Amino acid sequence: xxxxxxxxxxxxxxxxxxxxxxxxxxxxxxxxxxxxxxxxxxxxxxxxxxxxxxxxxxxxxxxxxxxxxxxxxxxxxxxxxxxxxxxxxxxxxxxxxxxxxxxxxxxxxxxxxxxxxxxxxxxxxxxxxxxxxxxxxxxxxxxxxxxxxxxxxxxxxxxxxxxxxxx
Numbered sequence: 001x002x003x004x005x006x007x008x009x010x011x012x013x014x015x016x017x018x019x020x021x022x023x024x025x026x027x028x029x030x031x032x033x034x035x036x037x038x039x040x041x042x043x044x045x046x047x048x049x050x051x052x053x054x055x056x057x058x059x060x061x062x063x064x065x066x067x068x069x070x071x072x073x074x075x076x077x078x079x080x081x082x083x084x085x086x087x088x089x090x091x092x093x094x095x096x097x098x099x100x101x102x103x104x105x106x107x108x109x110x111x112x113x114x115x116x117x118x119x120x121x122x123x124x125x126x127x128x129x130x131x132x133x134x135x136x137x138x139x140x141x142x143x144x145x146x147x148x149x150x151x152x153x154x155x156x157x158x159x160x161x162x163x164x165x166x167x
Contacts, residue, residue, distance in 0.1 A: 019076030019139035036062030
């Protein structure tokens with residue numbers, strides 16, 4: 001998900017990039033509980049016929065589903081905040097709070113966007129300045145990466161002078 005906003009404190013344009021969490025954590029737990037109940041129901045039915053060893057595996061299956069949903073929910077909580085200021089471009093990223101920060105010179109930063117034609121690849125979007133580069137939007141789909149590219153081009157290209165040949 002890509003959201004552009006204006007920071008009223010310092011006047012910087014901020015682009016917030018997050019994964020798409022289509023369900024809340026409570027909805028994920030409810031889904032896991034429903035799947036666990038169905039699994040326990042079938043496991044209990046099989047245990048009645050004397051195959052009681054199925055029940056512990058039904059419980060382990062529930063725990064495995066809950067663990068995987070939790071890992072996915074946590075991963076989708078990764079957030080990148082791109083702040084475009086007058087002379088700098090700052091990228092802060094992390095899960096609950098900024099855990100990493102990179103600063104680039106706005107006028108020397110270029111955007112490298114690899115947009116493959118394949119339906120199965122999302123491509124890469126990078127900010128590059130000199131030898132340093134930073135990949136953005138790893139959790140985004142192809143259309144969201146295109147949207148982020150357009151927003152970054154709009155923010156960075158607003159104050160760049162165009163070079164023209166004078167004859």
